[in-house]
């Protein structure tokens with residue numbers, strides 16, 4: 001596909017891996033924290049839709065689903081720009097000449113859909129004040145950790161990490177960007193009792209995409225015909241999205257996202273953790289998981 005100039009990424013100067021600094025108790029990339037006052041003051045509008053996830057939980061997938069629903073299943077309309085230009089990533093701060101998510105969101109006419117990975121305590125207050133609809137996608141911790149590990153390898157803007165075992169320890173301890181997976185999924189699970197939040201699971205989306213897409217449409221107050229629904233299911237399958245330059249992040253310069261290290265659309269399955277966890281790591285993980293999740297009704301599937 002030929003890309004229009006505005007659809008192409010512009011390579012910035014030498015790209016450096018970030019470091020994490022504390023932001024309200026959550027480790028965050030220093031670039032985000034440097035712009036914190038502006039991010040925190042972001043003015044949400046009542047008709048904004050927020051898509052929020054822990055990183056690597058299926059964000060891009062739900063973004064494509066939402067955009068397809070909003071555009072009546074018209075794939076051409078969804079090919080107007082890459083994912084992050086259609087649905088800005090609020091707290092993403094990139095070096096010039098790249099634009100930041102905040103700038104893109106502020107410049108966008110309503111109705112806007114905005115992406116964030118914030119935990120509840122980091123979300124700018126205006127989203128709550130304006131009672132914006134929010135869609136949260138959660139993914140089982142084991143596959144989420146594996147996907148995040150590979151993402152650190154291919155994304156040259158993420159912090160430096162050690163080998164898998166070291167990463168896993170840091171991930172369990174919440175010493176990664178956006179902090180503890182436990183706090184994140186639990187915080188949003190609680191928030192849904194007091195806000196219009198549709199809480200979805202990656203595993204359910206894999207198991208029955210049509211059913212989950214219908215849930216999203218209903219949440220947005222839209223009806224889908226059978227033919228539009230089946231177009232959306234097809235267009236948002238892993239295989240279709242992997243081949244779609246407007247959804248697979250191939251337009252980002254390779255100095256930032258190096259798909260030769262690991263493609264952004266890597267495997268897209270439930271249960272890949274079995275290829276990564278040793279028996280000992282799995283046992284340790286299960287123990288910690290049982291402790292941290294003992295007093296919540298939130299449950300996950302780690303295989304289908």
Ligand code: PPS
Pocket residue numbers: 053054055056057058059060061143146147148150151236237238239241264265266267268269272
């Ligand atoms: S990010 O960087 O946080 O926005 O990444 P995110 O999009 O949340 O997560 C990327 C993982 O989601 C998988 N993915 C999909 N799985 C199934 N179906 C579809 N359509 C799909 N699109 C993206 C992607 O492959 C990453 O998971 P892994 O396990 O690494 O393959």
